[in-house]
Amino acid sequence: MTKPLNEREIVLGILMDVTEHDVYSHIALGNVLSKYQYLDKKERAFITRVTEGTLEHMIEIDYILDQFSKVKTRKMKPVIRNILRSAVYQLKYMDTVPDSAVCNEAVKLAVKKGFGPLKGFVNGVLRSTARGLDKVEYPKEAVKGLSVRYSMPEWILGKWLQEYNIDTVEKILADFQKEKPVTIRCNTSYITPKELEERLRSEGVTVMAHPYLPYAFSITGYDYLGELSSFQEGLFAVQDISSMLAGEIASPKEGDYIIDVCAAPGGKSVHLADKLRGTGHVEARDLTEYKTGMIQENIDRMRMENISAVLQDATVLHEASVEKADMVIADLPCSGLGVLGRKTDLKYKVTKIQTDELAALQKEILDTVYRYVKPGGTLVYSTCTINRAENIDNVHWFLETHPEYALNSIQDRVCRELQGSVQEEGCLQLLPGVNDSDGFFIARFMKKGSSS
Ligand SMILES: C[S@@+](CC[C@H](N)C(=O)[O-])C[C@H]1O[C@@H](n2cnc3c(N)ncnc32)[C@H](O)[C@@H]1O
Numbered sequence: 001m002t003k004p005l006n007e008r009e010i011v012l013g014i015l016m017d018v019t020e021h022d023v024y025s026h027i028a029l030g031n032v033l034s035k036y037q038y039l040d041k042k043e044r045a046f047i048t049r050v051t052e053g054t055l056e057h058m059i060e061i062d063y064i065l066d067q068f069s070k071v072k073t074r075k076m077k078p079v080i081r082n083i084l085r086s087a088v089y090q091l092k093y094m095d096t097v098p099d100s101a102v103c104n105e106a107v108k109l110a111v112k113k114g115f116g117p118l119k120g121f122v123n124g125v126l127r128s129t130a131r132g133l134d135k136v137e138y139p140k141e142a143v144k145g146l147s148v149r150y151s152m153p154e155w156i157l158g159k160w161l162q163e164y165n166i167d168t169v170e171k172i173l174a175d176f177q178k179e180k181p182v183t184i185r186c187n188t189s190y191i192t193p194k195e196l197e198e199r200l201r202s203e204g205v206t207v208m209a210h211p212y213l214p215y216a217f218s219i220t221g222y223d224y225l226g227e228l229s230s231f232q233e234g235l236f237a238v239q240d241i242s243s244m245l246a247g248e249i250a251s252p253k254e255g256d257y258i259i260d261v262c263a264a265p266g267g268k269s270v271h272l273a274d275k276l277r278g279t280g281h282v283e284a285r286d287l288t289e290y291k292t293g294m295i296q297e298n299i300d301r302m303r304m305e306n307i308s309a310v311l312q313d314a315t316v317l318h319e320a321s322v323e324k325a326d327m328v329i330a331d332l333p334c335s336g337l338g339v340l341g342r343k344t345d346l347k348y349k350v351t352k353i354q355t356d357e358l359a360a361l362q363k364e365i366l367d368t369v370y371r372y373v374k375p376g377g378t379l380v381y382s383t384c385t386i387n388r389a390e391n392i393d394n395v396h397w398f399l400e401t402h403p404e405y406a407l408n409s410i411q412d413r414v415c416r417e418l419q420g421s422v423q424e425e426g427c428l429q430l431l432p433g434v435n436d437s438d439g440f441f442i443a444r445f446m447k448k449g450s451s452s
Pocket residue numbers: 243261262263264265266267268269285286287288291312313314315331332333334
């Protein structure tokens with residue numbers, strides 16, 4: 001019996017959605033994997049790898065194609081362009097697939113999609129590419145060269161090169177292309193880190209302690225996380241170490257009332273509820289019911305009781321919250337330039353205008369929610385970006401606009417390995433490739449005065 005769709009056709013469908021219809025790759029891929037459940041593990045792995053790899057290396061792939069095709073990639077028909085892209089990814093990055101199979105399958109797919117007259121073109125371009133791949137010369141000019149080698153848009157590189165030296169930028173770029181283990185946070189309200197480690201090992205998972213926090217682990221060797229009983233029982237949360245560090249730097253006192261103004265899906269809120277050890281309360285707010293629903297699911301799975309999910313727009317002042325919170329967490333919407341390694345297509349979608357607009361939105365939210373902090377209370381600001389305008393520049397703006405706040409030293413709240421990444425005593429800028437984490441920024445402010 002022939003299968004209704006083969007893996008390469010499925011990959012093409014996802015690439016079309018992502019590149020032509022602005023769908024995010026993790027959504028397109030997730031939809032496909034749940035729709036075609038009849039596929040076996042190997043086929044699913046092939047679809048995931050070719051889709052993510054093609055998107056990850058797309059600038060480089062287009063550059064390679066342009067060396068071998070008279071019609072430049074930007075002028076090709078979208079279906080043909082995407083068939084060729086995924087084929088070049090397989091030729092360059094997948095030794096297990098023979099070149100002849102890559103070319104033949106691409107030609108068959110072009111014909112199946114109604115492009116029979118172009119089968120000679122597809123075959124010719126791919127066979128020349130397969131023969132000449134090792135001899136492709138990359139651009140000599142620094143920015144263009146980095147852009148092609150690491151498939152990073154030039155405007156992002158230009159921005160980073162103004163803010164970091166070229167060695168650091170190259171470390172960041174190389175780190176984005178590395179595969180990384182999943183990191184998890186132990187739910188210490190229900191299990192100790194040592195017990196969790198043993199439990200995971202008994203479920204066949206490979207567990208490694210993370211150097212930055214005693215309750216964080218890197219895990220590999222499992223098939224589907226959701227099937228682990230330890231996950232279903234809420235004994236751990238999947239979270240990058242950088243997000244856990246936001247909770248660690250916040251480190252509330254037992255009994256504190258915390259407002260997390262942009263909380264979905266609830267990673268940091270639930271961590272803070274765990275840190276309160278069943279005391280106090282975390283109000284986890286977000287903009288839509290869909291988002292508060294995500295927070296609630298997280299609360300339920302992690303079995304936390306001192307936390308609630310609340311619908312509230314962070315740009316609108318909530319009068320009843322003024323000077324009520326011991327701590328406000330502002331983990332704000334941002335450009336995400338620190339997590340480009342996890343969100344392969346974000347780098348092609350985010351624009352300079354959007355990053356500027358996000359820096360303005362962050363100011364607007366901070367300028368609203370700072371009012372909720374009690375005198376003597378704490379405000380923690382964080383983003384998952386490495387863009388200065390959204391990070392340290394916003395800190396300076398905030399301190400100038402709100403002189404009743406000062407940065408609060410975080411040096412005794414982060415481990416020895418991270419001391420070099422502390423800025424101005426109260427901020428932490430994490431960089432992929434420099435630190436063992438995503439790119440992330442955290443600032444801790446104290447409001448002057450006394451809470452009593
Ligand atoms: C970086 S994410 C928060 C991640 C979360 N703190 C965690 O650790 O799981 C930013 C969140 O801000 C929310 N958001 C964006 N605009 C908002 C607004 N005006 N008011 C409240 N939430 C908003 C988004 O829905 C998104 O969930």
